Amino acid sequence: MTSTKTHIFITGATGYIGGTLLKRLLQHENASSFEISTLVRAADKAEKLKALGVQVITGSYSDEDLLEKGAQKADIVFQNVDIGDVGATKVILRGLKKRFNETGRPPVVIHTSGTAAVCDSANGMYESKVVYSDMETDRIQSPDLILPHRLVNAVLLDADKEGYIRSQIIYPSTIWGLATGPLVDAGIQNPHSIQIPPFIRVSIDRGKALKIGEGRNIWPNAHIEDMADLYMLVFNKVLSNPEAPHGRDALYFAAADEHKLIDVYSTIAKSLYELGKVNSPELTQLADDEVIKYYGNPMFVTSVNGGNSRCRADRSFALGWKPTRGTKDMLDSIKPECEVIVSQLQRNLGKPVTARPR
Structure with missing residues (x-):
């Protein structure tokens, strides 16, 4: 310039x-x-x-x-x-x-x-081998x-x-x-992502930990x-x-690392159960009416949250990118974020919960 x-x-x-x-x-x-x-x-x-x-x-x-x-x-x-x-x-x-x-x-x-x-469009039902x-x-x-x-x-x-x-x-x-x-x-x-935190909020709102399909899909x-x-x-x-x-x-x-969605859902379920915000650590699938209520567009579930998105950051690494945190760190971060979100929701009682970006 x-x-x-x-x-x-x-x-x-x-x-x-x-x-x-x-x-x-x-x-x-x-x-x-x-x-x-x-x-x-x-x-x-x-x-x-x-x-x-x-x-x-x-x-x-x-x-x-x-x-x-x-x-x-x-x-x-x-x-x-x-x-x-x-x-x-x-x-x-x-x-x-x-x-x-x-x-x-x-x-x-x-x-x-x-x-x-x-x-x-795996809808959480299978792991893709396509990268x-x-x-x-x-x-x-x-x-x-x-x-x-x-x-x-x-x-x-x-x-x-x-x-x-x-x-x-x-x-x-x-x-x-x-x-x-x-x-x-x-x-x-806004300090929160629009990805994992909505899973937390929706699980709290329904009183049951969610999963999309069987959570077999993979994301970076x-x-x-x-x-x-x-x-x-x-x-x-x-x-x-x-x-x-x-x-x-x-x-x-x-894309620094990758994970199966079932590991995210299970960690959320365990965390919210320990916090007394769901009635069981067991996962339950979203019903069709819940998909509409929380996500609006079913494509959000089938082709984003339920889809496979497997990637290699070859060009990013060639540029010199050196991420230092991976899947284990991500899973370890979930309970602390659950605690923050629980506190926020308690302050905002009466406001509707949605998984869609605001």
Whole structure:
């Protein structure tokens, strides 16, 4: 970047992943050379972010003009909101195309996708032997894959091919662990993942520990801070070298280890039983009406929580990614997170429980 300041626009800055990335940017050794902006709806959080030195655009992600203008001012965009929303991605790209036309330099998009992009529809009933490498672009973008992640990624890759952006697409897996840091302490950032914690909340709400199918399906996992390490490796790469690999040569899985879902369900059941929040450590399958109640869209169950998503992070490791925590650490983290969630639910009695992202 040739300007004095590197202009960074980050979406989802109050969320689990986006807030952790914002924390890392604020702590970055070159933070004094960054001008960071974000779009925030809540006025109280906007004021707290301003106090941390973040420029705030007040509004929601349905305000297309605001989203486009935020992107138009950016050298680098961290996109962390609704990874299946093609429309919002196109709005961001409109702003970035204007940026390119103004400067002649293609801005960078570091996009949060997800390894659900390569999920099957096992519904928890079987273990797949199919494993995807992040070096295999054609397989990752196969038209046979059914979730909207692939469609959003295709739009970004097309824009990269046209030459007006340089895309970096990161695929988080099961990201776990309580987020920590100044944004959590200030009440700005959601500290919980949208993956394992909903299993905990739904089990508490129904008084019975859940399982989806037989829990035989396999997913990869990574701790929230290990995942953030990968994002910062990618960020530092493009910051130091605008000509760094991009597009089809810049797809990265954040997959440190892998687990069977039955081990997650069983650990939750044992933890909640010990805490007196379910009536038995035995697992029970969600009934059809419960799937609708808690998840809304049954595809969330069959093709995400119930699917296999087996990945190798070959490109991420080649970049220098060195995650330090694995499946055992993840399972060990479940009971402490159960305790936190139980306390939260006790403070929020009367509010409906849902497994869908809020």
